[in-house]
Amino acid sequence: MKSAIMIGIGLLSSVLAGCGGDGANSDGDTGGPWVDNGPDNRPEDACLAEGVDNSTPFSKTYRVKHIGDTTFQGTPYEIVASMPWTYTLQAVQCEKAFPMVETETHYIVDSNFELPYIKGVMDDVAWTPGEKNKGWSIGSNDDPGELVQKNGGMRPFIYHVNGGYEYGYSIYNKDPLPGDPINFTGFRPTWVVHPDGDGYEMFFLNPAAPDSQGFEWPRHGANWQLNFGLYVDPTGHVYVPKPEKAKLASHDEGWDDYHGCVTINKANAPIPTTRTQFPGNESYYASETFLPGYAAPGAPGHKYWGQKGRPMEEVAIWEDDGAPGLNSPGNYHKPYSGGCDKAGYNFAHAEGFTWPELRAARTQMGDIPTKDQLYKITLYRYLGKDKTTELLGTLSYEQQENGEWIPTGSGPECHSLNDKNGRWIINGPVFQDRGDHVFAILEDL
Numbered sequence: 001m002k003s004a005i006m007i008g009i010g011l012l013s014s015v016l017a018g019c020g021g022d023g024a025n026s027d028g029d030t031g032g033p034w035v036d037n038g039p040d041n042r043p044e045d046a047c048l049a050e051g052v053d054n055s056t057p058f059s060k061t062y063r064v065k066h067i068g069d070t071t072f073q074g075t076p077y078e079i080v081a082s083m084p085w086t087y088t089l090q091a092v093q094c095e096k097a098f099p100m101v102e103t104e105t106h107y108i109v110d111s112n113f114e115l116p117y118i119k120g121v122m123d124d125v126a127w128t129p130g131e132k133n134k135g136w137s138i139g140s141n142d143d144p145g146e147l148v149q150k151n152g153g154m155r156p157f158i159y160h161v162n163g164g165y166e167y168g169y170s171i172y173n174k175d176p177l178p179g180d181p182i183n184f185t186g187f188r189p190t191w192v193v194h195p196d197g198d199g200y201e202m203f204f205l206n207p208a209a210p211d212s213q214g215f216e217w218p219r220h221g222a223n224w225q226l227n228f229g230l231y232v233d234p235t236g237h238v239y240v241p242k243p244e245k246a247k248l249a250s251h252d253e254g255w256d257d258y259h260g261c262v263t264i265n266k267a268n269a270p271i272p273t274t275r276t277q278f279p280g281n282e283s284y285y286a287s288e289t290f291l292p293g294y295a296a297p298g299a300p301g302h303k304y305w306g307q308k309g310r311p312m313e314e315v316a317i318w319e320d321d322g323a324p325g326l327n328s329p330g331n332y333h334k335p336y337s338g339g340c341d342k343a344g345y346n347f348a349h350a351e352g353f354t355w356p357e358l359r360a361a362r363t364q365m366g367d368i369p370t371k372d373q374l375y376k377i378t379l380y381r382y383l384g385k386d387k388t389t390e391l392l393g394t395l396s397y398e399q400q401e402n403g404e405w406i407p408t409g410s411g412p413e414c415h416s417l418n419d420k421n422g423r424w425i426i427n428g429p430v431f432q433d434r435g436d437h438v439f440a441i442l443e444d445l
Helices: 089-093 144-151 356-364
Strands: 062-072 075-084 100-102 106-110 155-157 170-172 184-186 191-196 199-204 230-232 237-241 261-265 271-276 284-290 295-297 303-305 336-340 344-349 375-383 388-399 405-410 414-418 423-429 437-444
Touching (some): 144 155, 261 336, 344 375, 344 437, 388 423, 405 414, 405 423
Parallel strands (some): 261 437
Antiparallel strands (some): 062 075, 155 230, 170 184, 191 199, 271 284, 344 423, 375 437, 388 405, 414 423
């Protein structure tokens, strides 16, 4: 085996200073306390990763991991990373014992093409639900065994990780791997395996400048041009590197212990968010869910926010949001986009919901979100030097007489992103050297 290059893919954060909410758990339909009345999807305690709390009001539905504490305007909040159990690998696969061979650098798991779970190694890998995909972040009706048989050889399959981790993007590799004509390599906890006679050589990638080369995004599955993910051989064995060979920086290890930006859910129900995956067949995958009464770490990336109170299964899909004679942008049911991280913040109305022609068509079709499914985002900046908090702006929606929802924006740092469709944006840097923090507060309309 080649010597491994450790990759550091970050889980977002650890301890922060400041954000608030009223701690309410409420039901979007009744306005009363939100009750986790769904099925109990929690795995046995033996399957839980360190730091996961199975006793919160939300723990039947969500994997809740406490990662820090904070306050906003004098009110304390727990900072948690949450993910629906149905999207969490340890809940879906923990009790399955697949035959496994251990090598010096990796494990070979005989899981018959399924995304396997190894406790302590894959605690933060996510399961992507689907009809045939067996947990992989490929098409929900794509069978990995059939794809390997069709394309031959040893093939990579993309997977996702729990809310709070950074996924990463691909870069252009000017120095391809030996005997490999593929110039695109990638990172998100990732590694590359290549055939070498009767065996395989494993390469670990350490990209220096992700998402900065200006090339056209390649697509996963198009002639198998990508070489990242977990590798599966023709017999259905999955190759999993040991943690020390593919390092994941975690909340506990302080990947972002400053917490330049956090989100506080003061609304009356959980708010799910997604992120689109590039490269790959563009689609939505589960990201953070903001739980009422809790803070959440910032999360960068190509994110879209779902309607309040909807389950992730209805949000993390690329549904047909078009109308006759109009193309679908794929996000009519997602009112906001963007997010924040330790470097800065970038919140805006999502383009699909604000496209005038499509919005009018969907309204005429009767596809009108309820008031309780929408919410507003207000951003504040805490100035460390002056120890004062200032308003940056608010993004919201206002309903017209015909039922159509129009985006609105206000505040000193809020400006128009597109005058035609009325999109507004609030964005800027977080000056950590000055002791600044930014807080995104989510509230009911």
